[in-house]
Amino acid sequence: MDFTRIDAHIDEHFARHLARVQTFVRQPSISGEGVGMREMADLVAGSIRQLGGSAEIVATPGWPVVYGELDAGAPRTLLLYGMYDVQPVAGEDWLVPPFEGRILPFEDRGDCVVARGVYNTKGPLAGLFSALESVRAVEGRLPVNLKFMIEGEEELGSRHLPAFVERYKERLRADGTYFAFYAQKKSGKPALWLGVKGILFFELICRGGAWGGPTTRGIHGSLGALIASPAWRMVHALETMTGPDERITIDGLYDQVIPPSAGDERVLADLAKTIDIDLELRENDVRRPKHDLTGADLLRRYLFDPILNIDGIVGGHHGAGTKTLLPHEVRAKMHVRLVPSMEPDDVRGKLLAHLEKIGCADFEAHFEEGYPWAKMSPAAPISQAMIRALRSFGLEPEVWPNIAGSAPFYIFSRILKQPFAMGGLGHGGRAHSPNEFATLEGMRLFERSVARFLYEFAAIRE
Amino acid sequence: MDFTRIDAHIDEHFARHLARVQTFVRQPSISGEGVGMREMADLVAGSIRQLGGSAEIVATPGWPVVYGELDAGAPRTLLLYGMYDVQPVAGEDWLVPPFEGRILPFEDRGDCVVARGVYNTKGPLAGLFSALESVRAVEGRLPVNLKFMIEGEEELGSRHLPAFVERYKERLRADGTYFAFYAQKKSGKPALWLGVKGILFFELICRGGAWGGPTTRGIHGSLGALIASPAWRMVHALETMTGPDERITIDGLYDQVIPPSAGDERVLADLAKTIDIDLELRENDVRRPKHDLTGADLLRRYLFDPILNIDGIVGGHHGAGTKTLLPHEVRAKMHVRLVPSMEPDDVRGKLLAHLEKIGCADFEAHFEEGYPWAKMSPAAPISQAMIRALRSFGLEPEVWPNIAGSAPFYIFSRILKQPFAMGGLGHGGRAHSPNEFATLEGMRLFERSVARFLYEFAAIRE
Secondary structure, three states, rough: OHHHHHHHHHHOHHHHHHHHHHHHHHHOOOOOOOEEEEHHHHHHHHHHOOOOEEEEOOOOOOEEEEEEEEEEOOOOEEEEEEEEEOOOOOOOOOOOOOOOOOEEOOOOOOOEEOOOOOOOOOEEEEEEEEHHHHHHHHHHHOOOOOEEEEEEOOOOOOOOOHHHHHHOOOOOOOOOEEEEEEOOOOOOOOOEEEEEEEEEEEEEEEOOOOHHHHOOHHHHHHHHHHHHHHHHHHHHHHOOOOOOOEEEEEOOOOOOOOOOOOHHHHHHHHHHHOOHHHHHHHHHOOOOOOOOHHHHHHHHHHHOOOOEEEEEEEEEEOOOOOOOOEEEEEEEEEEEEEOOEEEEEEEHHHHHHHHHHOOOOOOOEEOOOOOOOEEEOOOOOOHHHHHHHOOOOOOOOOOOOOOOOOOOOOOHHHHHHEOOOEEEOOEEEEOOOOOEEEHHHHHHHHHHHHHHHHHHHHHHOO | OHHHHHHHHHHHHHHHHHHHHHHHHHOOEEEEOOOOOHHHHHHHHHHHHHOOOEEEEOOOOOOEEEEEOOOOOOOEEEEEEOOEEEEEOOOOOOOOOOOOOOEEEEEOOOOEEOOOOOOOOOHHHHHHHHHHHHHHHHHOOOOEEEEEEEOOOOOHHHOHHHHHHHHHHOOOOEEEEEOOOEEOOOOOOOOEEOEEEEEEEEEEEEEOOOOOOOOOOOOHHHHHHOOOOOOHHHHHHHOOOHHOOEOOOOOOOOEEEEEOOHHHHHHHHHHHHHHHHHHHHHHHOEOOOOOOHHHHHHHHHHOOOOEEEEEEEEEOOOHHHHHHOEEEEEEEEEEEEEEOOHHHHHHHHHHHHHHHHHOOOOEEEEEEEOOOOOOOOOOHHHHHHHHHHHHOOOOOOOEEEOOEEEEEHHHHHHHHOOOEEEEEOOEOEEEEEEEEOOEHHHHHHHHHHHHHHHHHOOOOOO
């Protein structure tokens, strides 16, 4: 297969492809705040129809899923999973307005789009549509049939996706699933992530009640001599949940954790040879890792340990100036990252048992839907197809057993029972942070890599 | 002395007196946010001039002090201390706009003004001016000479008042100081507070740095497996500062605390006979006290124990929805209430030593100016003058050794070395809370009680 003409088509039409990225990021679609979701679903459905596919916007109890099909008369079918929602920007300090799609030289990375969602993951989603257009324009038809499942609740833990998948199970049948993502590091080396951790979100709320404390409003701080403090109670409760090294101190929480397999250890050992952890830290403006470890030992903690994270905590007066206040409630938003073989329901039970054990059964604990981890073997044909696609650029991928982050890929491995791959060329960063960015050069490379992967996937003989 | 004509004058002109309260509360004057401070100082200075006094607005490095004098040719002089600033309203949920001065029936208390500052303390301040006007209108002249020191930083811990007092020391000489306040409970019983606790405000900030953690921005929560969390570090640091019963666990913090004197214990024992602590709790929507004690034992903890309070804590994502985030900084606004014989500088030193001891010397610790406690004897002539003024209404005051709250009365007892009194009739509540209120009936009674106190104070022979 000669990709010269497809690459040239991408280059010739790149201004239009870039404009599509900008159109996508200019449409805010913050699932957590309910902003612009329907408009963004319409944009995605429209892009599927432009390709000649059929698309429907399927209601769920939350935000809709955009489902689509495109029959190319090919022997094999690929399910394109994606997301059209992004993180909130409230409280973040940006160089440029986060929904303007501004192009500017950013840090030392050349021209970038700096915008919420451009990396995670509207840039790749727009690039995917553009790559498909270029392949079809040049070759007349696509090498695989496509199905699309683009959800609007990834940033909410994909809470209604499992039920959707159960409903659409037969229509979602495919030979594999692909999740588009910019996976090149700043050095140009592409990463290949074979799996994801699972996640369980929850919010703990301590407020005054039968135990004491103010119940309906913050009261004068001097009353803290007479009346107990929900803030102190929250501090003492949280403190029982981790040790000083952040190891989780909730009974039984590590019971289900299994050590990396021999295969995982080989991937880890290879990864340790090429990865520059200091670079990873510097990219995040971090001076030292949490654990005093190096190489595979550090990576093992990073990728195979569960964590209990405080995403945010708030209570009482936190504005300007002083205010003596005894707050009536303190809230902590938290999550657990689940590694093999932890299950969300089991972890939820252990968290609740811990609250009971420490005398905090009266705390409100709001759990969001969680989901488990998912992994592919590096030897799986779909993994090898991605590896070949990346190697065709002369780039040897850095293979990770899984990422530290989460995505609901258990839906593919466990429910649909089909293999999955993610990634591609392209470079960006600062997901969930101010000044999220992606490079223009990376967008171009991403589209080329998608075209390669499509043909590699089409050529799999199982 | 017959007060019939003064009381009648207050009643006849009460509509105008109430309008003055509304004028005062309609002018926001939030010292912590720098809103409306100059305008409010002008209103206060204008009120002094209307009485026939002289007034100046004296600049400080913070908000100005309104200083005034009114020579009535009387043998004795009273310094009127007051404040023209109020607490912020940000984040509070009010029944009515907090700066509208709306009159409405509130709870079961009859007609009230519900507004920020009406209780703490613009209602009493306005009522003081109105009472003075009525006395002068009826009697032709006031029974005492007056000096005024109305500050704009009470809610900031009166940070620049000591320096002002040093500058104006000679001009501030008087035979005593009075702080106007509504001190009647819902039952109608007036409280007489003989003193105040001191206070030391500070803010602790934990952010990523050489120890680890993100240094410049919140980063993706999955990185918590690799990178340490400032939120967990703050939780573990705060936890070392109090026990589960909120007893302060900072070395030496109780060293300076002295037990109540025999005189204090007598006042406590009397107070325990009449006070209904359950009512105090109910007024604050609280179901049980912090300590499992009753009577004088509970009051002793309330009034003679220092506390370490968390006024507010904030870090990371605390808006709607979920966001997996490793926050780069967490802030806790806190204060210590100082009882005899704790000194702010000593406490500051012990807090810093504690941070050092627990390995958190790198936390930012911002201290606001603090000040110590202050107390009067119930036998002091000025205390007795207030007791007689209250008894003239057929009301036996409930005498408190001190309040749990703070005011910079050490300035009078230590720097100016003159006796002080506070209070009066009048009823209100919810200081520092939404729906701060004061009753219209209480405003009228307050003015009458001020007139009585002026004459009782004038009659003191020392």
